[in-house]
Amino acid sequence: MYNFFNYFFFTYLIVLLSIILWFSYNLKLEKKIRLKNVKDLEDE
Amino acid sequence: MFYENKKNLYLLIVAIFLFALNSLNIFYGTPMVPDQHWAQKIFYLHVPSAWVGFLSYFIAMISGFTFLSTKKDKWDIIGTACAEIGTLFMSLVLITGPIWATPIWGKPWIWEPRLTTTLILFLTYVGYFMMRSFGGNIERVKKTSAVIAIIAFLNVPIIFFSVQFWSPELQSHPQVEMNQQPTGILIPFLISLFVFSFIFFVMLSYRKYVISINKNLTNNV
Numbered sequence: 001m002y003n004f005f006n007y008f009f010f011t012y013l014i015v016l017l018s019i020i021l022w023f024s025y026n027l028k029l030e031k032k033i034r035l036k037n038v039k040d041l042e043d044e
Numbered sequence: 045m046f047y048e049n050k051k052n053l054y055l056l057i058v059a060i061f062l063f064a065l066n067s068l069n070i071f072y073g074t075p076m077v078p079d080q081h082w083a084q085k086i087f088y089l090h091v092p093s094a095w096v097g098f099l100s101y102f103i104a105m106i107s108g109f110t111f112l113s114t115k116k117d118k119w120d121i122i123g124t125a126c127a128e129i130g131t132l133f134m135s136l137v138l139i140t141g142p143i144w145a146t147p148i149w150g151k152p153w154i155w156e157p158r159l160t161t162t163l164i165l166f167l168t169y170v171g172y173f174m175m176r177s178f179g180g181n182i183e184r185v186k187k188t189s190a191v192i193a194i195i196a197f198l199n200v201p202i203i204f205f206s207v208q209f210w211s212p213e214l215q216s217h218p219q220v221e222m223n224q225q226p227t228g229i230l231i232p233f234l235i236s237l238f239v240f241s242f243i244f245f246v247m248l249s250y251r252k253y254v255i256s257i258n259k260n261l262t263n264n265v
Binding site: 023 | 045046047063067070080081082083085086089090093132135136139140143144146147243247250251253254257258
């Protein structure tokens with residue numbers, strides 16, 4: 001017998017985590033790009 | 045930083061708030077369908093993900109056309125951002141669909157028309173990203189990406205109407221029309237569609253920004 005709630009909750013977690021991870025990846029990337037930009041300007 | 049701008053920050057906060065409300069509504073406000081019980085609620089996440097995926101690919105196609113006619117980088121950035129977000133949501137569709145199908149169909153995947161055409165669309169975009177990464181000359185890559193985005197979108201109406209194109213014995217997908225759904229299901233579904241669309245536009249504005257500062261940096265170097 002399938003536990004329908006587990007299937008739903010697992011799906012919900014996947015959707016939620018994907019969106020959170022997408023934002024955290026982009027926040028990190030933005031920070032990295034900014035730091036690189038500052039570093040390049042200092043080197044110049 | 046993008047979220048130091050108050051307007052962007054407020055939009056993000058509204059998106060988080062809407063997602064939380066939508067989640068509460070899905071958990072506690074939607075009716076239980078007798079046959080599927082909790083598994084039916086996957087529908088409120090699966091279908092809006094598909095909608096956002098198709099919407100992203102639609103904007104990627106429009107950006108492709110506009111880029112080819114104007115040659116402005118802005119449209120290439122929008123197209124790329126939409127392709128990325130669209131593929132994220134199509135991946136969610138291809139993950140959440142089999143999770144629903146496992147208890148309902150007894151197996152996660154069936155080679156029926158809608159699933160197969162959705163997989164083809166996803167794989168087309170995998171090709172799109174491979175081409176963007178390894179395509180060589182940047183101007184040629186931009187043009188080819190625009191063309192792929194246009195051609196890939198041709199598959200979207202095929203996915204949508206696949207339940208009607210192919211004979212019924214090949215179909216496993218639910219073929220219930222949305223306007224035939226009871227109000228208890230239709231209204232939460234429409235709310236979920238709106239919330240996912242709002243999140244999509246918040247994601248798109250941020251991703252556009254990140255790609256553009258990355259491009260500026262590459263151009264400076």
